[in-house]
Amino acid sequence: MTRYLIRFLHLPGIFFLLLLGTTIQGSLFMNSSFGHLKPEINLLAVIWFALHRNWLEGGILTLFVGRLVEIHSGAPQGLFLTSYMAVFLMTRLIDRVLLIPNQKALFTYIFFLTLFFKISQLTVLGLLNSATYHWKNMLTWSIPQGIIQVCLAYWIFPLLEKFDWKTYKDPRSRQALEDELRLDEEGF
Numbered sequence: 001m002t003r004y005l006i007r008f009l010h011l012p013g014i015f016f017l018l019l020l021g022t023t024i025q026g027s028l029f030m031n032s033s034f035g036h037l038k039p040e041i042n043l044l045a046v047i048w049f050a051l052h053r054n055w056l057e058g059g060i061l062t063l064f065v066g067r068l069v070e071i072h073s074g075a076p077q078g079l080f081l082t083s084y085m086a087v088f089l090m091t092r093l094i095d096r097v098l099l100i101p102n103q104k105a106l107f108t109y110i111f112f113l114t115l116f117f118k119i120s121q122l123t124v125l126g127l128l129n130s131a132t133y134h135w136k137n138m139l140t141w142s143i144p145q146g147i148i149q150v151c152l153a154y155w156i157f158p159l160l161e162k163f164d165w166k167t168y169k170d171p172r173s174r175q176a177l178e179d180e181l182r183l184d185e186e187g188f
Helices: 002-008 010-028 041-052 055-072 079-097 103-127 135-140 142-167 171-186
Strands: none
Touching: 002 010, 010 041, 010 055, 010 142, 041 055, 041 079, 041 103, 041 142, 055 079, 079 103, 103 135, 103 142, 135 142
């Protein structure tokens, strides 16, 4: 019974974590001297949804993230929604074409997805004729932003994995996976 209750609380838990990430991203890092280097916690969540959820659930959660960030920011309507959905679709496409074999490849992938996210934001702003003041600043800070995203993913992804195992995945499949990994380490 408690397993069903915990699984039922998975989706509200994700919404709460997204709200917490948006609040941290928009309040703690907004007034710092490194305002352009604030971590994009929700971008990591979108990448996580694309890698660990199916099309429907991941797409709906990505739309929720985009709308939540748009409500919280003063950006033009559709900027984050379009950019997050582009990252979600790009992640799904590349995940199906190229498999991510290890954590180093995942972090390289996150770095390039951060650059893609910035370019998609510039594209949407260009379509709205608002990119004239933002392109140089955004491109200047894109590479340091990608490095920050990789450093943040090093801590965020294991936490999301633990949250998934506690609320979403079956404990028997976890034990089977651990047994399989143990056999792989022994060389079988």
